[in-house]
Amino acid sequence: MKTLKVVEKSKIWFGIAILLVVVSLGSLLIRGLDFGIDFKGGTIITIDLHTQFNTEDVRKITDEFDNSAEITYSGDTQEQVVISTKENMDAEKRTELFEKFKDQYKLEDTDLISADSVTATVGSETARNAIIAAAVAVLLMLIYITFRFEFFFGLSAVITLIFDITIVIGVYALLQIQVNAPFIAAILTILGYSINDTIVVFDRIRENENILGVKEIESLVDTSITQTLRRSLYTVATTLLAILSLYILGVEAIRDFALPLVVGIATGCYGSIFVASPLWVFFQKKFPISKRNKKMNKGNRRKRQAKIEV
16 A cells, blocks of 8 residues: 655644634534533433334424423333423423323323432533543543653644544534533543544554654654554444444434534544644654654764764
8 A cells, every 4th residue: 555645744634623623613602512401400201101102293292391302212112201301390390291291192190200300500510520531531541642652642642632522512512412411421432432543553653663763754654654544444434334323223312422423433533643643743843852852862962972983
């Protein structure tokens, strides 16, 4: 396979990444995030319909109370409908909602399984824990990569992760997908997947460094990316096929979880190939304390010493 000239076109790859980040941040500032019940509080009502149901039929009833309510199911037979609404419904509204289901599905009073309120306090705690979990995950990754490789590998990987997560959050804002508990799972999943792909490329760079050295760093990185490209594309393609199947065949709640995963894994692949490695090259050239500059300075000192001795 012909060696790709990735580093040579770093400005193009960085430009595309910056454009995506600007669009994502613009969507976030203009439209904001649609925080769901897990973060803002609300009401969760579970009703046993004793039959498998169509989401659209249920929504005809729930839209009278909240047209943004989430409709999912529970139970082994998928006959229990779970209605999650950001509305803090009092006892009267809950009764009114259940009465409509009673008339539609010929239910008994005992078919109202639960009607629980989620307070905003719980939502704030959930949001705080989500941010802490993501921050701790990124910090541990930085420490691990610095220990296994070097600091600038870790810094490049973390910046790439931030790029990846920013795009995913931008998709949530742009499409107004509700931010609930699955959002946390999606973010942490994307973090783990993206860093794995990046480490594969970094590991090949380290292996080739023993053969090619770091003096011709552009050639080193281009060769390493070319050698791992097929593996990266095949892995992403097979993963996306599985997630797209979930998106196409899954219920609404599954689709809201699968779509950000599709975007996150795709941008993670782009970041691992076209952002992380060229960014590492930039750091190696820019900072005197980088591995490349230290080795080159050491080599230059040896040459000067040899000339003096001669």
